[in-house]
Amino acid sequence: MDIYVYVSLRDRPGSDKEPGSGNVVRRVSSTVVLLGIVSLLTDVSSEMVASVLPLYLTAAVGLSTVAYGFLDGIYQGVSAFVRIAGGYAGDRGGQPKWVAVLGYGASAVSRIAMLPVTGFGAITAVVTADRLGKGLRTAPRDALIAEASDPKMLGRAFGVHRTLDTIGAAIGPIVAFALLAAVPNSYDSIWVVSFAVAIAGLAVLVLFVPNLKTTSDKARIGFRRAMREITARPLRKPLLAAGVLGLLTVGDGFLYLALQERDNFAATYFPLLYVGTNVAYLLLAVPFGRLADRVGRAKVLVFGHGALLVAYLLAALPAGGIGLTLGTLLLLGVFYAATDGVLPALVSRLVPAEARGSGISAAQTVVALARFASSLTFGLFWAIQGPSKSLVVFGALLAVAIPAAWWLLRGIDRAGATA
Numbered sequence: 001m002d003i004y005v006y007v008s009l010r011d012r013p014g015s016d017k018e019p020g021s022g023n024v025v026r027r028v029s030s031t032v033v034l035l036g037i038v039s040l041l042t043d044v045s046s047e048m049v050a051s052v053l054p055l056y057l058t059a060a061v062g063l064s065t066v067a068y069g070f071l072d073g074i075y076q077g078v079s080a081f082v083r084i085a086g087g088y089a090g091d092r093g094g095q096p097k098w099v100a101v102l103g104y105g106a107s108a109v110s111r112i113a114m115l116p117v118t119g120f121g122a123i124t125a126v127v128t129a130d131r132l133g134k135g136l137r138t139a140p141r142d143a144l145i146a147e148a149s150d151p152k153m154l155g156r157a158f159g160v161h162r163t164l165d166t167i168g169a170a171i172g173p174i175v176a177f178a179l180l181a182a183v184p185n186s187y188d189s190i191w192v193v194s195f196a197v198a199i200a201g202l203a204v205l206v207l208f209v210p211n212l213k214t215t216s217d218k219a220r221i222g223f224r225r226a227m228r229e230i231t232a233r234p235l236r237k238p239l240l241a242a243g244v245l246g247l248l249t250v251g252d253g254f255l256y257l258a259l260q261e262r263d264n265f266a267a268t269y270f271p272l273l274y275v276g277t278n279v280a281y282l283l284l285a286v287p288f289g290r291l292a293d294r295v296g297r298a299k300v301l302v303f304g305h306g307a308l309l310v311a312y313l314l315a316a317l318p319a320g321g322i323g324l325t326l327g328t329l330l331l332l333g334v335f336y337a338a339t340d341g342v343l344p345a346l347v348s349r350l351v352p353a354e355a356r357g358s359g360i361s362a363a364q365t366v367v368a369l370a371r372f373a374s375s376l377t378f379g380l381f382w383a384i385q386g387p388s389k390s391l392v393v394f395g396a397l398l399a400v401a402i403p404a405a406w407w408l409l410r411g412i413d414r415a416g417a418t419a
Helices: 030-060 065-077 080-093 096-113 120-147 151-182 187-208 223-231 233-246 252-262 264-268 270-295 297-316 322-339 342-348 353-408 412-417
Strands: 004-006 027-029
Touching: 027 030, 027 151, 030 065, 030 096, 030 120, 030 151, 030 187, 030 252, 030 270, 065 120, 065 252, 065 353, 080 096, 080 120, 080 353, 096 120, 096 187, 120 151, 120 342, 120 353, 151 187, 151 270, 151 322, 151 342, 233 342, 233 353, 233 412, 252 264, 252 270, 252 297, 252 322, 252 353, 264 270, 264 322, 270 297, 270 322, 270 342, 297 322, 297 342, 297 353, 297 412, 322 342, 342 353
Parallel strands: none
Antiparallel strands: 004 027
16 A cells, blocks of 8 residues: 655645645655655765766866767766667566666666776766666656656656755765865765765665556557657657757756856855755755646746756856856756656656656657757857857757747647546
């Protein structure tokens, strides 16, 4: 029997009214909370590495912005190569937990593999292994969240998961900053602690997360059926919109490096820039999830990219200060809160339950590939004309893409409600 966790003090047990009709039971399954704890620990681990990686690669290893753009592209997009496979494997076997275990395990191993590597090729291989693990686990994990949740409260369920995830993402950079403050340039200590925390997250997944079957034996689908569901009409426009917006989404590392170039505060506290974004995301993930359930997931998704556009413009200003830096971090947190959990919640209602993992992975694959291309392109732009002009160019293109995405997503929430 599922245990439920109440996420609002106004929510009272014993009410069976529909959302929006007064006193409402607003709850998420314990499976969602446990998966959130797994993600919390994993994000402590991954964000310890991610928060120092741009500085480590450009200052300690000495990579150019073009080379960093390539690595950032891999960090953003290489997971696309296994996302479809991960989603399909979870759907085909009907037990996505064990596919997720494989993905989390691969990422954990990559942390300790950072210890002996120094060259560009070796670092690229380790980063690739980490991102392949992420790609393998994400869709099966999100399919478990969708399976354990009331369809009318998917946005809230994903918001709760992302909130827990983001607590870890906020803690990770603080731990990394503390380690570097205690022992300057002690990157090896970061890799070791990161590995230990990742193993703890993997243990929670293996030992405590229930092995939910997302489909019955008769409902399990073949690869051709999965591909038909992915390319079916209801998914075409959301996938196209996600791809167009993803092409113009600059990686966080580039934004933080741009802030560092103009601002002493950002340069001094570089790892803590990730904390600012993640704290904003942490505070807003559940409210934006609930808002998406109420007003429409497509509207919130598009709004999030509007916040990203304003973040570009603030980061592109020639002179900064602590106020503009914090404003940029806040807007970046708004972007993630309005998009990260909202997109899988939107897509999961457009495909049958037996193809849910494949549908979610298709959207994530499109976004990952688009962001891979975005990182490569932005790295080249930076090398040619610097960060400020590059951000202005991407901002102008995003300003055109946002209304185009809105046009593509018109009515998609109504279609999902009847799927």
